[in-house]
Amino acid sequence: MNTTKLNPPTQKNRLITMILAMFLGIFGIDRFYLGKWKSGIAKGLTLGGLGIWWFIDGALLLMDAFLHSLGKDSGFVKDARGQDLRLGLSMYRLKDGRLQRDWFSS
Template sequence: MHTSNLDHPKQKNRPITLVLAMFLGIFGVDRFYLGKWKSGIAKGLTIGGLGIWWFIDGAMVLTDAFLHSLGKDTGFVKDARGQDLRLGLSMYRFKDGHIQRDWFSS
């Protein structure tokens, strides 16, 4: 039986989400990337909630990416399906007292 990528959706990346939130988040682009298109439209129409929504989303994604780099596996920023995001701020992360590869890992 053939399985498609639709059966197993890929996790979204924190670094991509962070860049989108910082530079295009005022238009809701970060929300569209995460599959949250309804809130993406609302965020875009309100110009990032007059900047407040944009700031809060950016701070949350940055904090989430930082904590992931320090070993936290579950984050508070999720995609539309409720999945955790992948990857932290750097190529390596500190987890369980060890440095392990984060980017480019399978």
């Protein structure tokens, strides 16, 4: 029996990832949340690549969240399974010329 059809993997939350990246990203916690534990260890041991890796990850996440709010479905940052993250910067997103609920959509 295939359990992935019964329990499909959930998308990681972009907003949680952004918060983790901003405040604890220098220790690689954002990478651990996304399931990327190898790069999380490397990022933590190098203190976020002496701040450079931390800054780049934060900038990419912020840009992803902004573009998602403007209707882009695929982002730069993915989780360990290669899935896109969900949620943008606002409660509503512009998609196909219409506003759609983002944060509280099912």
